Amino acid sequence: RFVCMCGWFVVYLLGRIDGNIDSCRLHLDTAQLAFLTKEFSKMEHHVNRASGLVSTSSHPASQYRFMLFRGHLLHHQQKYINAARNFLQFSLAPHDALSPTMNSTEETHSALAHAMLCSILAPSGDSKQRMLTAIVKDDRMGTDQRFPLSKFVVKMQSGSPLNEEDMSELRQLVDSSEHAQLKQSHIEHNLQAAGRLYKNVKFKTLAKLLDVSTDEAMRVACNMVGQGRLAGSIDEIEGVLYFGDHADSNEVAETLQDFNQRVDMLCANINAAASRAAQAMSN
DSSP states (O other): OOHHHHHHHHHHHHHOOTSOOOHHHHHHHHHHHHTTTTHHHHHHHHHHHHHHGGGOOOTTTTOOOOHHHHHHHHHHHHHHHHHHHHHHHHHTTTTGSTTSSSSSSHHHHHHHHHHHHHHHHHHSSSHHHHHHHHHTOOTTTEEEEEOOOOHHHHHHHHHHOOOHHHHHHHHSOGGGGGGHHHHHHHHHHHHHTTTOSSSSHHHHHHHHTTSSSSSHHHHHHHHHHTTTTSOOETTTTTTTTEEOOOOOHHHHHHHHHHHHHHHHHHHOOOHHHHHHHHHHOOO
């Protein structure tokens, strides 16, 4: 914290002495110092201040530095998809557009690795699938060996389930503070992968597949269906999860037609009974 305060003071003095140093760059420099000392509330303040200035900054690298620091901030806030998007955009920056003090190749590769991590940790759904697909299409995925997370990105993007061996390796690559989120991501991903194998499945069976309790399997499925992240429906009485639209349109139409016919028949019977009762009372 002391280092951050000293760094901020130096940056502030430079801004006061040299009017050519624009405000956006000052806020980004301070955000970088706050990030290095893990003072995320201060980092958030300066990233937010820079957001309104970045488009008018006289420093060419400010836009990309803003993406990078905003990515780290969103990662800390567990907004994984937005973080991954910022990291991926930064990783695609032309090397001549970055600051001369940056190691361009190292910085962009590090950002791509962070994009992979955030995509893996993100809640399952269409947004995650789009982000995984964008990363898989990156040419650097298949040519550079410095991305140990790449094979898991490919596996998740293809919808293949993650086994315990995969998770054991992932736990070694992910910081322990994010193991709980990694486990949640693993459960949700494998639940979606089960939809490729089953049209419907009992929660007892699903719980065994996910290696969780039946109540936990139902809770996760309910959340994902309710939030629109999993196409399906739940029969709580029977304890069954139906993936996708398990009744086709013809079946639905036939069911509605049969229901209408039964309603019409019931109404006719009621009317006939009422007529007979009225006739009997008049006699």
